[in-house]
Amino acid sequence: MPPVFDPYSSSAEEGLGMNGWLRRVGIVAAHIISLALTIFITLLSRPGTSLFSWHPVCMSVGFSLCMTEGVLLFSSEGSPFCFQSRKGRVRLHWVLQALVVIAGGTGLAFIVASKNVSERPHLTSWHGLLGMATLVATGCQALCGVCLLFPKWVNSVARLRLYHATCGLVTYLLASATLALAMCSDWFQGTIKGVLWYVCVLLPLLPALVVMNQVTNSYLPTYHRRMSRSESGNV
Numbered sequence: 001m002p003p004v005f006d007p008y009s010s011s012a013e014e015g016l017g018m019n020g021w022l023r024r025v026g027i028v029a030a031h032i033i034s035l036a037l038t039i040f041i042t043l044l045s046r047p048g049t050s051l052f053s054w055h056p057v058c059m060s061v062g063f064s065l066c067m068t069e070g071v072l073l074f075s076s077e078g079s080p081f082c083f084q085s086r087k088g089r090v091r092l093h094w095v096l097q098a099l100v101v102i103a104g105g106t107g108l109a110f111i112v113a114s115k116n117v118s119e120r121p122h123l124t125s126w127h128g129l130l131g132m133a134t135l136v137a138t139g140c141q142a143l144c145g146v147c148l149l150f151p152k153w154v155n156s157v158a159r160l161r162l163y164h165a166t167c168g169l170v171t172y173l174l175a176s177a178t179l180a181l182a183m184c185s186d187w188f189q190g191t192i193k194g195v196l197w198y199v200c201v202l203l204p205l206l207p208a209l210v211v212m213n214q215v216t217n218s219y220l221p222t223y224h225r226r227m228s229r230s231e232s233g234n235v
């Protein structure tokens with residue numbers, strides 16, 4: 001039987017490059033920014049005032065809040081879920097990622113309906129195009145996650161976990177770029193101007209850096225070490 005790799009164990013935090021305190025501050029700031037951005041965008045779009053107003057709400061709840069929390073919960077530092085067992089974290093992870101898919105699908109339905117009603121063409125901006133790529137990547141990631149939930153369906157769980165982590169990072173970066181591009185839309189720039197606008201555009205960058213640091217510096221090297229140990233029969 002192939003060895004079971006556990007990327008979510010506390011030892012998956014080995015080998016982090018940043019100083020401990022800096023990493024902790026970064027993680028806490030990422031939690032605060034993702035929540036603050038979601039609340040800010042929700043207040044700004046005044047949900048219920050139009051079909052469009054639900055698009056920013058759904059997308060920020062899904063991609064800024066749930067997706068960030070769904071990844072950061074695997075960090076044993078600065079996370080409100082640090083008391084949870086590995087099993088508990090995995091369960092919370094898939095619940096949050098399922099919410100991302102639901103919020104993403106709903107947000108897409110609202111923007112498509114809104115554009116159809118106002119008879120405007122679809123996918124005419126970089127935000128729209130990158131947003132579509134983000135949604136496709138999120139769908140593929142969700143399918144990959146479902147296969148991990150039912151490991152009997154796959155040949156190499158370890159390899160699938162590696163793909164899931166790597167593609168998950170790409171999906172997260174796509175979502176962050178889409179969020180930043182949303183701030184460049186006429187709708188957003190019509191309301192938010194000056195220094196605050198620059199702050200809003202740059203805000204998704206910090207959670208993206210923290211997530212990138214978490215996945216690349218902790219999970220992937222640990223995985224490779226375990227993989228080579230297992231291949232040489234030292235597990």
Ligand code: HEM
Pocket residue numbers: 041055056059060063108111112115121122123124125126127128129130131132134135175176178179182183185186187188
């Ligand atoms: C990662 C999250 C997001 C994704 C995946 C996403 C996805 C999309 C997609 C696919 C479209 C094009 C729909 C079409 O052409 O039929 C679109 C349009 C739009 N979105 Fe988003 N969106 C996200 C977040 C946001 C946020 C937070 C805002 C507001 C702050 C926003 C504002 C807009 C606007 C104004 C449009 C219409 C103009 C345009 O096509 O660029 N989006 N979005």
